[in-house]
Amino acid sequence: MKKAAGATDAAPKVVTTLSGIPVAPVYGPEHLTGFDSARDLGEPGAFPYTRGIHRTMYQGKLWTMRQFAGFATAEETNRRYLYLLEQGQTGLSVAFDLPTLMGFDSDHPASVGEVGKCGVAISSLEDMETLFRGIPLGDVSVSMTINSPAPVIWAMYLAVAEQQGVEWSRLNGTLQNDILKEYIAQKEYIFPPRPSMRLVTDVIEFATRHVPRFNPISISGYHIREAGSTAVQELAFTLRDGIEYVEWTLARGLAVDEFAPRLSFFFNAHNDFFEEIAKYRAARKMWAYIMRDRFGARNERSMKLRFHAQTAGCSLTWQQPYNNVVRTTLQALAAVLGGCQSLHTNSLDEAYALPSEHAVTLALRTQQVIAYESGVTAVPDPLGGSYYLEWLTQQMEARAQDYIRRIDEMGSMIAAIEQNYPQREIAQASYAYQRAVEAGERIVVGLNAFRSERDEPIEILQIDDSAARKQQERLAALRKRRSATRVAAALDAVRRAAEGRENTMPYLLDAVRAYATLGEICDALRDVFGTYQESSVL
Amino acid sequence: MERPIRVLVAKPGLDGHDRGVKVIARALRDAGMEVIYTGLRQTPEMIVNAALQEDVQVIGLSILSGAHNAIVPRVMELLKEKGMDDVLVIVGGIIPDEDVAHLKKLGVAAVFQPGASLEQIVNFIRSSVQQAASPGL
Numbered sequence: 030m031k032k033a034a035g036a037t038d039a040a041p042k043v044v045t046t047l048s049g050i051p052v053a054p055v056y057g058p059e060h061l062t063g064f065d066s067a068r069d070l071g072e073p074g075a076f077p078y079t080r081g082i083h084r085t086m087y088q089g090k091l092w093t094m095r096q097f098a099g100f101a102t103a104e105e106t107n108r109r110y111l112y113l114l115e116q117g118q119t120g121l122s123v124a125f126d127l128p129t130l131m132g133f134d135s136d137h138p139a140s141v142g143e144v145g146k147c148g149v150a151i152s153s154l155e156d157m158e159t160l161f162r163g164i165p166l167g168d169v170s171v172s173m174t175i176n177s178p179a180p181v182i183w184a185m186y187l188a189v190a191e192q193q194g195v196e197w198s199r200l201n202g203t204l205q206n207d208i209l210k211e212y213i214a215q216k217e218y219i220f221p222p223r224p225s226m227r228l229v230t231d232v233i234e235f236a237t238r239h240v241p242r243f244n245p246i247s248i249s250g251y252h253i254r255e256a257g258s259t260a261v262q263e264l265a266f267t268l269r270d271g272i273e274y275v276e277w278t279l280a281r282g283l284a285v286d287e288f289a290p291r292l293s294f295f296f297n298a299h300n301d302f303f304e305e306i307a308k309y310r311a312a313r314k315m316w317a318y319i320m321r322d323r324f325g326a327r328n329e330r331s332m333k334l335r336f337h338a339q340t341a342g343c344s345l346t347w348q349q350p351y352n353n354v355v356r357t358t359l360q361a362l363a364a365v366l367g368g369c370q371s372l373h374t375n376s377l378d379e380a381y382a383l384p385s386e387h388a389v390t391l392a393l394r395t396q397q398v399i400a401y402e403s404g405v406t407a408v409p410d411p412l413g414g415s416y417y418l419e420w421l422t423q424q425m426e427a428r429a430q431d432y433i434r435r436i437d438e439m440g441s442m443i444a445a446i447e448q449n450y451p452q453r454e455i456a457q458a459s460y461a462y463q464r465a466v467e468a469g470e471r472i473v474v475g476l477n478a479f480r481s482e483r484d485e486p487i488e489i490l491q492i493d494d495s496a497a498r499k500q501q502e503r504l505a506a507l508r509k510r511r512s513a514t515r516v517a518a519a520l521d522a523v524r525r526a527a528e529g530r531e532n533t534m535p536y537l538l539d540a541v542r543a544y545a546t547l548g549e550i551c552d553a554l555r556d557v558f559g560t561y562q563e564s565s566v567l
Numbered sequence: 568m569e570r571p572i573r574v575l576v577a578k579p580g581l582d583g584h585d586r587g588v589k590v591i592a593r594a595l596r597d598a599g600m601e602v603i604y605t606g607l608r609q610t611p612e613m614i615v616n617a618a619l620q621e622d623v624q625v626i627g628l629s630i631l632s633g634a635h636n637a638i639v640p641r642v643m644e645l646l647k648e649k650g651m652d653d654v655l656v657i658v659g660g661i662i663p664d665e666d667v668a669h670l671k672k673l674g675v676a677a678v679f680q681p682g683a684s685l686e687q688i689v690n691f692i693r694s695s696v697q698q699a700a701s702p703g704l
Contacts, residue, residue: 089685140581141637142634143637257590365645398608467685476682567593
């Protein structure tokens with residue numbers, strides 16, 4: 030047998046989870062001293078929801094199969110959406126390109142080389158109309174991964190619903206709108222933290238009053254994990270971010286049970302199978318207690334942590350890409366056993382590029398096999414009661430509590446971010462992991478062990494510069510066609526609203542209806558809020 | 568004692584995924600090099616100016632967004648304009664095989680794709696800088 034690099038026959042060293050939690054050789058009741066079934070576990074569908082938010086879980090309703098997709102222009106992405114819906118996908122998830130995420134139009138100098146590369150380019154309401162052509166927004170739920178410019182993009186979405194004659198009260202979907210994890214991990218921010226938090230709160234407030242079935246935020250650990258954090262850090266920073274959003278919305282004058290049922294979460298599904306399941310269970314339990322005891326929620330729906338999961342992009346390898354199908358399957362299974370409400374499975378080619386149609390179909394089929402063939406959907410929380418899993422769930426909780434306490438002591442997550450605290454913790458964890466891979470202490474199949482001479486070639490989706498050209502032409506035509514005076518007046522109104530204390534959403538809606546572009550609206554906000562530069566820490 | 572190798576690591580373009588660039592910066596520092604990290608969203612002009620001011624021997628560019636064919640040629644052009652052709656430029660990130668040859672033709676010394684080890688990168692920089700320092704040997 031071929032030996033893994035670094036593996037030896039010497040005395041067994043301490044086994045740890047992927048996050049570095051030391052694991053005993055075997056687990057039994059002695060590891061669960063102090064474990065109280067009523068307090069720690071409960072029944073499925075009952076407080077503290079450790080075992081899941083529904084009594085029947087997937088027998089009642091399967092998770093939503095939601096593949097994150099977007100590339101090139103709205104036209105091309107619209108074709109991909111229609112294809113995915115035809116293949117049995119049950120919800121849409123929009124990936125925007127980097128200029129859109131940063132609030133730049135496709136024809137801005139900073140957009141050169143980036144248009145349509147990492148997602149779809151959306152610069153105006155016109156692009157949004159094209160994106161959802163032939164897709165009834167009253168029937169299909171849509172998730173949008175957008176953060177700093179989230180209120181503007183959401184305004185475009187609401188305007189398209191209006192055009193389709195769909196009442197806002199019927200709209201289902203999710204806006205990511207989680208700016209804190211941008212400062213912590215993904216770094217796609219425009220404005221400084223406080224005005225950004227004001228915009229987040231504007232969206233939550235507006236959704237509560239006018240779009241009640243829409244999730245106005247998806248509090249995300251996914252990107253924190255992708256940036257190299259441990260599972261514990263992912264759990265802790267995400268829940269602490271959630272606390273910060275609740276505090277800001279309460280300060281706006283909303284009652285906790287008015288908006289908390291619509292807060293949603295987004296977690297990573299990484300390699301360590303049991304640790305991931307423990308993470309989801311601990312997250313539900315911790316959130317239930319936080320909402321009940323820290324914020325005095327009375328409505329059960331405020332206490333139920335609903336989450337989307339995505340398999341770990343950072344676990345995929347460029348080497349032996351077909352292995353990625355297997356990794357993704359295991360990660361998806363962990364998310365399902367952990368009780369997710371919706372799931373994205375990565376495609377085998379995503380270490381190279383955005384997925385090809387062939388690869389994304391296989392990724393969707395992976396979910397369908399788990400859902401319809403594996404039998405794991407028969408009962409809620411099938412692993413509940415496992416000594417190891419219950420112990421690990423407690424470990425995740427205790428370690429995450431420590432982090433939350435530390436951040437509470439700093440005063441707020443914004444304060445912690447300004448001190449670079451979560452950023453530094455993550456950078457340390459990611460460096461330690463990379464060192465362990467290099468030393469052969471962590472095995473990555475096909476990378477530092479079990480290597481092949483030659484990898485099977487795979488088909489790669491190519492995005493050429495025609496997307497950028499088409500966008501530039503469309504934008505030029507739009508700017509000529511629309512009423513310049515109406516645009517200027519709408520942008521002035523956005524600026525005044527941003528300077529004041531009113532909710533900005535109605536003004537953003539007027540601006541997008543006038544076909545002011547994303548870049549123009551974000552510039553108006555930049556005029557008032559300024560922009561943010563992090564102090565770079567290594 | 569020998570002067571330590573000075574490296575500027577930079578993250579051009581709009582992408583904020585800085586896990587890789589931070590790991591590389593730490594590894595180079597642990598290997599005894601002097602590392603200057605520019606931070607995010609640097610234009611080619613900002614990068615080349617920083618390289619000039621910091622008097623570095625090496626520039627490392629981390630690009631994951633697919634914008635390398637727009638960004639790297641501009642960096643190389645500016646280096647040439649400023650007479651800094653002797654600076655070693657390396658690129659790391661998601662760079663398809665078919666683009667590697669093109670980048671090398673522009674003068675990029677090496678392209679490190681996903682899965683490249685820190686050791687490989689450190690060794691490449693050391694041997695390239697030493698060679699440049701002693702051309703006759």
